[in-house]
Amino acid sequence: MAEKASPSSNSISLKTVDGKIFKVSPAIANQMLTIQPLIKDSDSSTIISLPDVAAFHLTKIIEYLEGKPAAAPSAVDAFEAQFVKDLSPEELKGLLIAVGYLKVNGLVDLMANTVAKLIENKSVEYVRKFFGVVNDFTPAEEAKCRQEHAWAFDGVDED
Amino acid sequence: MLEGPSFLIARDLPSSCEQETEWIYNSLRVMELSNNKRRLELEEVAVLRKSRRLSDPPKEREEGEPQMNILDLSLSLNFNQGNDQNNASDQSDSGGLIRQLGRDISINCLLRCSRSDYGLISLLNRSFRSLIRSGEIYRLRRQVMVHYSGTGLPVSNQGALYIIAP
Numbered sequence: 001m002a003e004k005a006s007p008s009s010n011s012i013s014l015k016t017v018d019g020k021i022f023k024v025s026p027a028i029a030n031q032m033l034t035i036q037p038l039i040k041d042s043d044s045s046t047i048i049s050l051p052d053v054a055a056f057h058l059t060k061i062i063e064y065l066e067g068k069p070a071a072a073p074s075a076v077d078a079f080e081a082q083f084v085k086d087l088s089p090e091e092l093k094g095l096l097i098a099v100g101y102l103k104v105n106g107l108v109d110l111m112a113n114t115v116a117k118l119i120e121n122k123s124v125e126y127v128r129k130f131f132g133v134v135n136d137f138t139p140a141e142e143a144k145c146r147q148e149h150a151w152a153f154d155g156v157d158e159d
Numbered sequence: 160m161l162e163g164p165s166f167l168i169a170r171d172l173p174s175s176c177e178q179e180t181e182w183i184y185n186s187l188r189v190m191e192l193s194n195n196k197r198r199l200e201l202e203e204v205a206v207l208r209k210s211r212r213l214s215d216p217p218k219e220r221e222e223g224e225p226q227m228n229i230l231d232l233s234l235s236l237n238f239n240q241g242n243d244q245n246n247a248s249d250q251s252d253s254g255g256l257i258r259q260l261g262r263d264i265s266i267n268c269l270l271r272c273s274r275s276d277y278g279l280i281s282l283l284n285r286s287f288r289s290l291i292r293s294g295e296i297y298r299l300r301r302q303v304m305v306h307y308s309g310t311g312l313p314v315s316n317q318g319a320l321y322i323i324a325p
Contacts, residue, residue, distance in 0.1 A: 133283045137282075
């Protein structure tokens with residue numbers, strides 16, 4: 001299994017948790033800061049295994065890195081808006097994890113901003129669930145806190 | 160006669176146990192199997208974390224079996240830095256993919272919310288509340304704003320965000 005990679009010109013092989021192998025150019029791989037230090041020592045037979053990244057997410061990441069226009073900021077904005085447009089909250093979350101883990105240039109900011117927009121006007125319960133935050137308030141504390149911030153909960157969206 | 164088998168078991172058990180705990184608790188593991196590759200920064204972090212967590216001296220790395228040229232970068236996203244000590248909590252992961260956002264990532268997102276959402280953030284739990292009450296979030300926020308200007312907020316507005324008292 002290990003040596004499947006055919007020795008094509010110095011591409012980097014990345015293996016996802018679901019066993020798919022992606023070949024990317026060093027220029028692309030270099031933008032994933034987590035694997036950057038490994039690239040120098042890699043050759044075409046090296047497979048970098050990424051147990052926390054699924055194929056779907058890596059596909060999106062590569063799509064972003066390859067597709068991002070180098071030129072005008074407006075073009076970048078349009079590209080990024082398009083990129084996140086069709087992602088469901090679950091996909092967004094998975095991608096955010098993958099991107100945070102790989103430390104992908106530019107994408108960390110994009111994903112964080114997108115998630116920030118997503119949780120705007122959401123209920124506390126929704127946000128807790130989304131981030132996996134455990135509520136450690138006592139009911140009394142929470143009630144008090146809610147009172148203090150009552151103004152913030154007018155017009156909250158439905159989950 | 161009897162000693163033989165029991166001796167074997169005694170030798171076998173510890174090492175298999177070690178491996179298991181390693182797999183369960185390791186937060187970041189880089190297996191470098193081709194001989195003398197330079198020790199990565201990542202690996203040092205792994206060792207640090209591991210020793211902190213297991214209070215176990217970082218052990219022999221050379222026990223790794225000769226799988227050729229596979230760099231295994233596994234990082235369990237466990238960012239409960241707010242409450243480091245009780246890390247023994249449930250670490251249910253499904254096939255290596257941990258479906259929970261870490262604290263760092265969560266904060267990174269929340270920083271970018273508009274200030275009117277801070278009431279909500281402070282209600283998430285105690286550690287988020289203290290993040291807001293202590294004003295730490297404003298400091299972090301400023302950092303993000305400096306590094307990143309694409310928040311969709313007009314730059315001239317950003318100063319105003321810090322003036323309003325919590």
